[in-house]
Amino acid sequence: MMRTILLFVALVCGAFMYGQTQVSGVVVDQNNIPVPGANLLVEGTNEGAVTDFDGNFSLKTNVKPPFKLLVSSIGFSNTTVSVTSNNQKLKITLKEQQTQLDEIVISASRTPERLFESPVTVERFGLKEIKNTASADFYDGLENLKGVDINTNSLTFKAINTRGFATFANTRFMQLVDGMDNSTPALNFPIGNLVGMNEVDVQSVELLPGAASALYGANAFNGILFMRSKSPFDHTGISAYYKQGITSQDAAGDNTYRDLGIRVAHKFSDKFAAKVNFGWLKGTDWMAANYQGKPGTGANRDALGYDGYNVYGDEVSTNIRAASGGLGLVPDVVVSRTGYNERDLTDYNAESVKADWGLYFRPWANDFEIQYVGKVGTGTTIYQGTNRYNIDGFTQQQHKLELKNDNFFLRGYVVADSAGDSYDMVFTGININRSWKSDQQWFGEYIQTYVAQTLGGANDASAHAVARAVAETGRIQPGTPEFKAAFNKVISDPDFGTGSKFQDASKYYHADGNYNFSHLWDDIEVQVGGSYRRYSLNSFGTIYTDYDGNIDYTEFGAYTQLQKELELSDNIKLKLTGSIRYDKSEFFDGFLSPRISTGFTINNNHNIRGSFQTGFRNPTTQDLFIGLDAGRAILVGSAPENLDRYVRTYNVSASGQINYGQPATIEQSGGAAYNNSYTAASATAFAASENPADLQVANPGLVQPEKVTSYEIGYRGKLNKTTVDMSIYYNKYQDFISGELVLAPLYGQAGDNGLSIAAIANGDYKVYQTYNNSDADIDSYGGSIGISTKVLGNFDLSGNYTYTKQEFDQSKHPGFRTNFNTPEHKVKVGFGNTELFKNFGFNLAWRWSDTYYWQATFGDGTIPAYHTMDAQINYSLPKLKSTFKVGATNVLGEDYFTAIGTGYIGSMYYVSWTINNL
Incomplete structure (x- = not known):
């Protein structure tokens, strides 16, 4: 009986194997160079394969010949080949795409579409760009995209922004890594790539400038950066890189710089795959040595009241x-x-250690996937906010569980941080x-x-x-x-009266989902989705007013989008998109964010787009619950329950006791900043004139969500070997959130024309930074144009120009700060060749920034115009599956800076070895 069963199983297995079709071969480019990471898909199925580093592939399918294979790879035009027999061996040649406009993006509409036809401006940075970037790493390379600002806080902490209105604490710009928000719970904004992605695991980067609240909710206000990692089902094996070099700066001299990363991924079967990444970077930070005195304190150390920036x-x-x-x-x-x-x-130690891992399960070996992803990173860097902070051993971790297929996703994740041994310098x-x-x-x-x-x-x-x-x-x-x-x-002391240590163990829990109904009907694409977030703040009273336990609060949102493509004629297509989202925080009224866009595609070579959209930004955790004496000012958030949580006792001057009968000490709460205060600008005027009439009552209102209305039109075109992508926009802001400095007298009531004036004159007051909305009319507008082409045969030449301008009458609102912080003009040019000769390429990237005025709580001042150039050469050895690169940033050698108070940015020189990076 057992022998019969075994015979039956053998026959079935033999029949099954006989029924399978096997295809193998190699995928190469027009120069007969292997194309690694190319995707092959059996038409009409989910069965496929990915080429290895040498371009080889092997594919098994239950589909009997004849059938077609769809072949695609980033940077190449898609092609289709016919399979006519079993065990057929193929050599497939892919043609390099003329432009990036044919590449697929997801961010603009939450659905795959050609960049050429996306309804709003999108910038993309793919595998080809990562390989050829002249910057030290892929994250720095984003600065070469049009419209993008990267403000350098320190060597390992760089803040990305678009279209102005940002400081290093950029809460108007969102950064998503595989759908997870990369902002820290304590700081409420992304900290660059300090604990972010490993370079060899990056699949693509998309950047969506401008408002996007209709799809992405609160804080998708000034732009979003989307980073996607490689799937272990598609990219297997071991990949690694190592960089060694020096940083060179006038203030700090020459110092060693090291950066390494490794990725291990394995596809155990069509149902299960896993990967793990590890990265380590160590160097010496840009030393800050600006000893100029702040305005009003004297230019140098000889001044009696000298207060130097650093x-x-x-x-x-x-x-x-x-x-x-x-x-x-x-x-x-x-x-x-x-x-x-x-x-x-x-000690200016700059270090980043990060690891992530993922388990990916496809129970039915199709597009339905269950994944668990974990990330942890720790780092040391310099952060500049109201003060300068040594972020020492800061740790952030994320854990995500996600269910997804081609039509939906449902994910939940937690983000937690720990301040480590960080301190306020x-x-x-x-x-x-x-x-x-x-x-x-x-x-x-x-x-x-x-x-x-x-x-x-x-x-x-x-x-x-x-x-x-x-x-x-x-x-x-x-x-x-x-x-x-x-x-x-x-x-080591967390009491800012005697110490400087930060403590924090905050976290937030987030869930979001999306369903695309397009597979159910053809007439119109409909998407619905939503999100939920709960904050849990725990700084032990060092940052927030959480003296007696965690501060918890929630917000949620829901949205829908409809998209319809119409073929008006053989040569003209019209694409209409409408979105609307409702968001609600427990502290504020709900808010609707609509977006309407339209795009005309003419002759498949020209696309004209236009959009109207709104965005909003909820006040951040710091806007609401901070309670921090930063020295220059006391920062007090304006959540109603926060005003009386920050309470301190202050000494009163002798004149106050003698002349006005005041006690030696007075207790004052943070609420005084909002209900008993004068504007700082008027107090300065009063100090100069001694005229009480110059004092103006502040008493700012409590902060509410900030709103923006944005209009944009753009054009994309393909003209032979040249592509053009341009856009112009106009933004109008309402209830703009910013900090305002006020003076709260220790006695008297602001506006009493008596005791409070005496308190200001005697120095019996406290300076607060409040968080509130301005009634100022604030508009901004600008545009950008990018052109790329082929010259001298096979050389890549690209350039872009960005114009950005704000309209705001400072004279009407002398105490209000917009923190526009971006140059009016920016120019960027790239020139290179990926195949100057066999296996050898190079790239040059030049950037110029106009003079601009930097405005932030740490310090204000003019940033001089600067220009800088990055360069690299690379050589590939296919037999070793390796690419070697020699590069330098700021090769012109002139130190420059992008913000008042930071270290000047010097040069970096490095060599790198990358192995098997598909």
């Missing part, structure tokens, strides 16, 4: 006459304590100073010495010099054991 501890200052109780011998001047240079408070300097001598003692010694010197006949300058020298007696000097001990103690 000097910390000198933020502590006082009017010494007021501190002396109004003693006439003491001049009416502001004196600051002596600070420490930033280089004394950080400004408060580090302040509290090292205070650890050896209190402010009261230091200024007391200064005043006493100044008076004694003056009575002894010394002139003013000499009296001040001796007074500082006496007050500095015993100062802890950098490099000494005493300094190291004080430094370690301060950065």
